[in-house]
Amino acid sequence: MLHLILFSVFAVIAVAGALNLLIQRHPISSALSLIVVMGSLAVEYLLLGAEFVAAIQVIIYAGAIMVLFVFVIMLLNAGVEERTKGSKVALILGFPAMLAIGLLLAWVLVRAPNVGSVNIGAMYGPPKAIGWLLFHDFLLPFEVTSVLVLIAIMGAVVLASPVRSRFSKPQPEAESRQAFKVAAARDAAHEETISARRSS
Amino acid sequence: MVPLHYYLVLSAILFACGITGFLIKRNIITIFMSIELMLNAVNLSFVAFAARWHVLSGQVFVFFVMVVAAAESAVGLAIIIAVYRTRETLNVDQANLLKL
Numbered sequence: 001m002l003h004l005i006l007f008s009v010f011a012v013i014a015v016a017g018a019l020n021l022l023i024q025r026h027p028i029s030s031a032l033s034l035i036v037v038m039g040s041l042a043v044e045y046l047l048l049g050a051e052f053v054a055a056i057q058v059i060i061y062a063g064a065i066m067v068l069f070v071f072v073i074m075l076l077n078a079g080v081e082e083r084t085k086g087s088k089v090a091l092i093l094g095f096p097a098m099l100a101i102g103l104l105l106a107w108v109l110v111r112a113p114n115v116g117s118v119n120i121g122a123m124y125g126p127p128k129a130i131g132w133l134l135f136h137d138f139l140l141p142f143e144v145t146s147v148l149v150l151i152a153i154m155g156a157v158v159l160a161s162p163v164r165s166r167f168s169k170p171q172p173e174a175e176s177r178q179a180f181k182v183a184a185a186r187d188a189a190h191e192e193t194i195s196a197r198r199s200s
Numbered sequence: 201m202v203p204l205h206y207y208l209v210l211s212a213i214l215f216a217c218g219i220t221g222f223l224i225k226r227n228i229i230t231i232f233m234s235i236e237l238m239l240n241a242v243n244l245s246f247v248a249f250a251a252r253w254h255v256l257s258g259q260v261f262v263f264f265v266m267v268v269a270a271a272e273s274a275v276g277l278a279i280i281i282a283v284y285r286t287r288e289t290l291n292v293d294q295a296n297l298l299k300l
Contacts, residue, residue: 102216152271159278
């Protein structure tokens with residue numbers, strides 16, 4: 001009974017946060033409601049006994065990824081979402097699509113043969129056991145993800161760093177010619193001083 | 201005792217919310233957040249199945265999904281910054297260079 005009550009409370013919070021993400025028009029409000037969803041999902045994981053997943057949900061998702069999102073929102077100074085012609089069409093088509101998909105999924109799931117129920121803290125998954133599994137059975141996928149993260153880091157740096165040649169203005173031709181003349185004169189003077197030193 | 205259905209239906213509702221956000225939002229950052237919401241919904245059903253059948257592999261899969269989500273958000277947000285630099289907008293309707 002306690003399990004059902006806690007599950008219902010945090011399920012309602014998660015769904016409310018998800019709906020708030022759709023309703024809010026400022027990206028920061030959407031980001032904060034997504035953090036609410038992630039926090040309540042972490043509680044659901046704890047109820048299932050998956051402590052490791054709950055911890056990394058809070059640390060990685062709510063801690064790292066959402067900070068990245070908030071950082072980009074601040075960096076780009078993102079304002080309130082504009083209403084366009086496309087957004088009206090999307091609103092008209094989007095909500096019926098959501099209802100259809102949600103009802104279809106729920107119908108399929110509820111009609112499925114009895115899949116049983118879970119107890120509170122049903123799963124005993126200490127980090128040691130998960131680490132053993134990760135480094136024995138899933139060693140190759142684990143190494144592949146490390147390469148993936150490395151590539152993602154490099155890609156992010158390359159994509160986000162400013163491209164000088166594309167964004168800086170090309171120098172006007174007369175100016176560059178003038179600069180060339182000045183440089184040539186300076187080089188000639190330099191060579192003259194060198195030859196004068198040698199002769200003396 | 202909570203039936204496994206409840207967890208799966210909650211996961212389906214969150215996934216549907218994510219799809220809707222992907223469809224109705226015009227801000228590219230919010231669209232990205234909807235993708236994260238869908239990934240979270242899938243993670244919930246992974247953990248629920250893992251708890252039902254006492255298999256730890258489900259939690260390892262959640263770990264992999266999180267790694268992929270982190271990589272995806274890092275690259276995606278870098279792409280958003282690059283798009284904003286060239287197009288000066290975050291609206292997906294205005295990024296229409298490929299349209300006829």
